[in-house]
Amino acid sequence: MTDASLLSTPLTDLHRELGARLVPFAGYEMPVQYPQGIIAEHSHTREKAGLFDVSHMGQAWLVGPDFETTAAALERITPSAIAALKPGRQRYTVLLNETGGIVDDLMVSRPDGAENDGRLFLVVNASRKAVDYEMIAKSLPENVKLEPVEDRALIALQGPMAADVLKAHAPDAADMAFMAARSMEFDGIAVHVSRSGYTGEDGYELSVPAGAAEAIARALLADERVAPIGLGARDSLRLEAGLCLYGHDIDETTSPVEGAITFVLQKRRKEAGDFPGAERILKELEDGPSRVRVGFTLEGRAPAREGAEIRNSEGRTVGVVTSGGFAPTLGAPIAMGYVETSCADVGTRLTLVVRGRELPATVAEMPFVPQRYYRKPSA
Amino acid sequence: MSTRYTEDHEWITVDGDVATVGITNYAQEQLGDVVFVELPEVGRKVSKGDEAAVVESVKAASEVYAPLDGEVVGANDVLADEPGKVNEDPEGAAWFVKIKMSDAGQLDGLMDEAAYKAHLEGL
Numbered sequence: 001m002t003d004a005s006l007l008s009t010p011l012t013d014l015h016r017e018l019g020a021r022l023v024p025f026a027g028y029e030m031p032v033q034y035p036q037g038i039i040a041e042h043s044h045t046r047e048k049a050g051l052f053d054v055s056h057m058g059q060a061w062l063v064g065p066d067f068e069t070t071a072a073a074l075e076r077i078t079p080s081a082i083a084a085l086k087p088g089r090q091r092y093t094v095l096l097n098e099t100g101g102i103v104d105d106l107m108v109s110r111p112d113g114a115e116n117d118g119r120l121f122l123v124v125n126a127s128r129k130a131v132d133y134e135m136i137a138k139s140l141p142e143n144v145k146l147e148p149v150e151d152r153a154l155i156a157l158q159g160p161m162a163a164d165v166l167k168a169h170a171p172d173a174a175d176m177a178f179m180a181a182r183s184m185e186f187d188g189i190a191v192h193v194s195r196s197g198y199t200g201e202d203g204y205e206l207s208v209p210a211g212a213a214e215a216i217a218r219a220l221l222a223d224e225r226v227a228p229i230g231l232g233a234r235d236s237l238r239l240e241a242g243l244c245l246y247g248h249d250i251d252e253t254t255s256p257v258e259g260a261i262t263f264v265l266q267k268r269r270k271e272a273g274d275f276p277g278a279e280r281i282l283k284e285l286e287d288g289p290s291r292v293r294v295g296f297t298l299e300g301r302a303p304a305r306e307g308a309e310i311r312n313s314e315g316r317t318v319g320v321v322t323s324g325g326f327a328p329t330l331g332a333p334i335a336m337g338y339v340e341t342s343c344a345d346v347g348t349r350l351t352l353v354v355r356g357r358e359l360p361a362t363v364a365e366m367p368f369v370p371q372r373y374y375r376k377p378s379a
Numbered sequence: 380m381s382t383r384y385t386e387d388h389e390w391i392t393v394d395g396d397v398a399t400v401g402i403t404n405y406a407q408e409q410l411g412d413v414v415f416v417e418l419p420e421v422g423r424k425v426s427k428g429d430e431a432a433v434v435e436s437v438k439a440a441s442e443v444y445a446p447l448d449g450e451v452v453g454a455n456d457v458l459a460d461e462p463g464k465v466n467e468d469p470e471g472a473a474w475f476v477k478i479k480m481s482d483a484g485q486l487d488g489l490m491d492e493a494a495y496k497a498h499l500e501g502l
């Protein structure tokens with residue numbers, strides 16, 4: 001059944017052909033799983049290579065007269081050292097509101113090539129496109145413009161075999177470092193490639209012309225090591241990797257310190273305190289936040305999901321679960337959520353309340369499954 | 380008596396005054412990989428429409444409702460260790476509960492196989 005109010009991506013017909021179950025997600029009709037099923041798709045990505053359509057995400061250019069001007073414009077609404085980005089490098093950052101809450105988390109890359117001077121490429125969450133674009137546009141000086149990109153698809157190729165698969169079509173991708181971003185050709189088609197992703201595995205995201213997306217996806221899927229992966233496994237993969245899902249694990253009320261993503265704050269910015277909500281964020285860095293995002297392993301098999309209350313050993317409510325489910329790689333349930341800082345030490349025993357029952361849980365290190373990002377062999 | 384069905388995609392077979400309840404193949408397909416099943420205690424009294432069990436897939440938790448009034452006289456403990464059986468054999472080995480019916484007349488309100496097939500086609 002097709003819901004006419006939902007948007008499609010350049011790959012929607014292909015998903016249907018592959019037998020996907022399509023569900024509404026952030027206003028798009030997206031594949032939640034293929035006939036293989038979520039657990040098999042999850043394992044396939046951890047063992048081989050998975051292809052994800054993430055075209056619903058927002059792609060946009062920030063265009064100014066030169067790099068310094070454009071970077072300075074973006075720094076007004078983020079706590080990261082955007083100006084320190086080197087050509088061909090990408091960084092994870094957040095947009096902040098005036099109280100230091102997270103408006104969105106996003107990837108920013110500085111393209112290589114002299115012709116791209118003054119341009120930054122942004123990839124934002126699908127559900128936050130409208131909010132982000134309005135906020136960014138409002139914050140910009142006269143000489144920097146936001147140009148949302150509507151004619152490109154975004155394809156992620158993730159897993160330990162992703163590099164070897166992509167090499168056959170885009171040889172330039174093979175020696176990219178983690179978080180590198182480069183323009184190159186995929187079978188002769190101009191694409192932007194970044195070595196990054198949302199699974200904890202090595203892999204890439206390819207921004208490709210909408211008209212070429214299906215050909216590129218089919219070329220990758222023709223490799224027997226590649227399987228199509230839906231949003232269901234995308235969620236279980238990112239949860240195992242300890243990565244935040246916007247609107248669940250971080251939102252406009254949570255700061256980067258509470259969200260345990262302080263790595264978005266760089267030294268120069270902390271010293272200058274020149275970002276929205278700096279007063280709160282710097283105070284939290286100094287004194288510790290009142291609550292913080294942590295991971296949980298659970299005893300037994302019952303998963304605890306978003307919204308489950310977290311209690312301490314005295315039965316007092318000390319937090320709430322923001323993401324939770326079954327971790328296929330571990331064969332056990334895991335969760336993440338916010339707890340009072342006094343309960344946040346790894347090893348702290350708490351309970352997660354599911355259907356009125358207290359499930360024993362332990363604060364655990366994240367990621368739950370080791371990240372396997374590509375590290376360049378040293379010369 | 381032949382198998383009966385509910386609109387919530389449960390199947391019911393009857394032996395004497397005991398009804399065995401599980402979820403249909405359609406239901407397990409919709410759920411996807413089942414990772415946990417929570418079953419009621421034996422001895423619990425249930426009324427039609429009560430939450431009798433919970434089945435959790437990777438994505439979400441779904442309730443299984445009692446299709447009839449009665450007392451739980453059996454729960455399929457195999458599902459505790461092997462929830463994936465629900466995907467493999469939903470209408471056989473992966474039954475959920477056995478309910479001793481207090482009003483067998485309620486069976487008349489359930490669908491037979493032909494009616495359930497028609498119900499599925501209408502979805």
